[in-house]
Amino acid sequence: MKRKRLYSVKKFFMIASVALVFPFAILSVYFALHTIRVSEEMAASANRNALYLYQQELSTNLEQLEQSMAQSWAQDWKYQKLRFELDDIDAHESTRIILEAYKVTQSVYPCVGAMAIYSPANGLCRCIYDNSYSHDLREDIKKYVEETDFSRDSVEWYVRRIDDKWFMVRVLGLSNAYSVCFVDIDLGPKITVSEPMPSYLVYFDGNMEALNETEVFKNVDLDTKDSYYIRKIAGENFMIVHMPLGYGNITMAYIARYSGFGHMTISQIFAVTLTFLMLLLVPLVYYIVIRIFFRPLSEFIYSIHKSRDENMHPKLSYTGELVELNEFSDTFNDMMEEIEKLKIDSYEQEMAKQKAEFQYLQQQLKPHFYLNFLKTLYGIIQLRHTDKAQQMILGVSEYIRYTFRNNSVLVPLSEEIHQVENYVYIQQASIATRVILNVEIPDEAMNAYVPVMSIQTFVENSFKYAVCADRNLEIGISASIIQAESEVYLEIGIQDNGNGFPEDILDKYTGGRNQESVDGTSTGIHNIKQRLEIIYQSRAGITCMNNYQGALCELIIPLQTKQAPEDAQEVSDECIDRG
Template identity: 25%
Template sequence: MLPLFKSLRFKLIFGLLIIVIPIVAFMIYNNLYAIKVVRNQVAQSNKNLISLYMGQIDRNLDEVDKYLFNFAAQDTGLLVLDAQRDQNADRYSLAKIQLNNKLLKDLPSYKSMDMFFVYSEPNQDLLTVISDQVTYTRQEAVENSIMTIFQDQRDGSNQTSLKEWFMLKLGDQYYLTRVIKYGNVYIGAWADASKLMVPLNLVDLGNNGRALLVTDKFETMSNKAFVQENQINLNNVGNDYKLTGKGEKFLVVGEKSAKGRFRLIAVIPDSIILENLPFLRRMVSFILIGSLILLPFILFLLRKIILIPINRIMMAMRRIEDGNLDVRITYSPSVIEFDKMNQSFNRMISQIQELKINVLKEKLNHQKAELKHLQLQINPHFFLNSLNIIYNLAQVKDFTLIQEMALSLVEYFRFMFRSNMAFVALRDEVQHTLNYFRIQEMRFPHNLTYDLSVPDNLMDELVPPLVIQTFVENTIKHAVSMDKQVHIGITIEAIEVNRIRIRVQDTGKGFPEDVLARLQMEMDIGNGEGHHIGIWNMQRRLRLLYQDQAQITFANGADLGAVIDILIPFHEKEGGGNYASIAGRGR
């Protein structure tokens, strides 16, 4: 199987992703960049707006500062309040009346202020001038709070700096306070912090947008519930914007006051900001989402149009590699190129199959010719020895044996020339072997004995011709002599359900060690003089007839002698039944 990264499927998908991913990444980057640019622009715009309003507030506070300083420097009545009341009570009271009338007259000129006050520390006396919009209850609470500040200031427990405007908290409301010290007299101004937010409430920050006024510790003076509900973090709002909030995000910008310890903050919903993006950004988002939606559909079409037809061809080629030439690619609606490719593939496989059949036929004919050639080979020594036996019998005028010998030779050569058959019945092979034994008995009288055992029900099995006689002939050639009697035993039986074993065993000297080793390794042991050519012929014939289903083993018996086992598959019925035993002895 091909590695995944070398497959066409991988390369097509990888190539598609190589094209799509950079485009999608660029679109995402462009989208994020556009969002960042718009956020910067909105943040800068609102920053400028907040700075404008903060500048206006600071200018109003600066005018109040100038008024307070001028008042302290020019009004002589403050000098009277700086002295003890007991020194001149009437003058003290007159000075308070004059100060009250002047402050009451000037208060309407400063609409952002709700109160002017003067405090005489030597007399612990507080003079206040209140706007008509302030209730008596609120006035009383403010006066008590201011008295507390001065009391703490005198005791040294007040940590509030009086050098700038600061926030004074009464209940849930915050008030902007300014105090200027002149000798032992304090003059100051007081205003509701919510009045500073009136102009900012006219600014359009969206339905969920807010303008906030916070202390220097980022405590919210207004819209506290809105900040807590949306979990908006106002800490460390500096010159740059920040995104904060749970759920819907908010863009927060702020500006610190130059006159006091407070700042203005604008909170703008991020959704409102993104609504102001240009049409191109929306189009990019549409293309991006469309690409992500279309990508699976493109991969599906790629698979259906290209990958499935190619996979069908690959599967057919794998089955052909396994030797199945009957495989054909079935017709399936596809593109014209793949239709042509499938038709050409099927025609090519058909031609290969026909060519293979022709080659097999030619090979079979060649094997038949080779088998016939092997079967027709005649041992010249056997023929000459047989003629020599007839000649010797003629000299002694033993006409009966001459007739028997001639008849045996006729039967021998008749069987040999039936070799156009690839198989013969076992009974014919057995009869031929017995006839061969009879001829050899005449050659080696009293020195050759034999027996042949075969079940009756195997007599009709088909075996290759000369499969027994070849090994008997080889045994007689190498084991039988005029000096010693040799017995040859042949046993034929059915084994392993579907195989026939033919065992040829003799009582001779057995195989030489070198010859036995070569035979066991299935090496050619023939030589130029024709020795062992019969064994090679039979090995070759069995290979042609049975391929790997036949087997010949060679060994030496425990009591000397050679043992040859031939295993071949049989065709008809399995063994069992009575045995026919045939034995003979030289006479």
């Protein structure tokens, strides 16, 4: 049957929230941006209108200046006769009258910084200047007029820099006599209306270089494509609108400090603020839902998983105000209490079962061992080796006593090693192959407690499967204390020089398959695994492998140094000295 697809409540809530809130958020953001855009366009339109007025004012002044100069050259003989060489008094008088007219023109048009009448034929160059000009600037203006060949210069207004000032220059006249008008950019139209934000009227030449206010706007790049735009200048935002002057390839720009909210009406500010506050409420509501519903629910699920994975019975603790979660918590806690009671009963039954398993496991003796011992003992007696027969009988009796001890009892590792040595002594008498037992265990490990017969079983397997007629049997036993995470373990290794485990048996060990399905060759190891599980649960383990020497078994158990209580009757007889 196909399993029904399940969905997380949290995921479903998120999808539903996005489906409902996302369109609203898009519309709200669009509305807010549209409102800000309208406010920008209104501010740009006002700035553009102001710029147009200033542009018209300056264009009118330039046009009227040009017409006045042209009319003077067309109608006044005093201008034209300067083309010819005159006597000094006549030339001086003519230029004086012209300069007087220039002063009137300068008073009418404040943007005029200087005007000059130049007559190369008479060697005259006389100028009038704005009163604020320094002596050096006046000399440089006059020098510029005298050194410039106006017969080849432009007949239109053009831009020229003299010293640190920019001028719009217009030249009118005939050969050998010229009138030159210098319109000072700094004396042009200025912003006189007080504004809530500082504003600037800036002139740019054909290379888009600022001609005034150069300290602030010398690196400003004009975007000729957009009707208005906002730039960050000196760390502040400015709105820029511009248009060509129509004279001298000059562009006029109205640059005003811009603050989006500062240019909005109260109703616009209120609408935008309300929109963003509503958007901020969305994550706030989501956070509240997570805190009062999903977080307790996640804790419930974690506790349930922990109960399942770690075989624990946690209690749910809920202090919130949701009725449904409170009822769920109470019901779950009641269920855990009932399960705990049932588990106590089950545990008592399991203990009885384990006791029966202990009794069964310690009855699984090795009949062939005793049969071989009796045959060996018979042979020794036939040879009348009475002392050796007595030692063999005492050794086997000790082995039997040790075997019949309670399998749940822990004994010092030194005692288990002593029993292994006793077993090797008994077995050596019954086989022709020489047995070499190497024990490398530090003193601190000898005091650790291990299960009875935990090493003995692996040594028995070495005698059963590693004995070869063409070489000695070598058995090595080592032990070390290791630290793993927060617990200390005792690691014991048993190595022989036999042919190793058969591949099918080793595959069943390493594959974790049920050892009850393995034949009698692995019954002893299977019994040890069961005993370790009963004594240590999942904290102990056995690893079997083959290496270049032969079979290797590693036993890892928690380190225990206290005396374990024993249920079986201890034997007081000691094994005789084999030396």
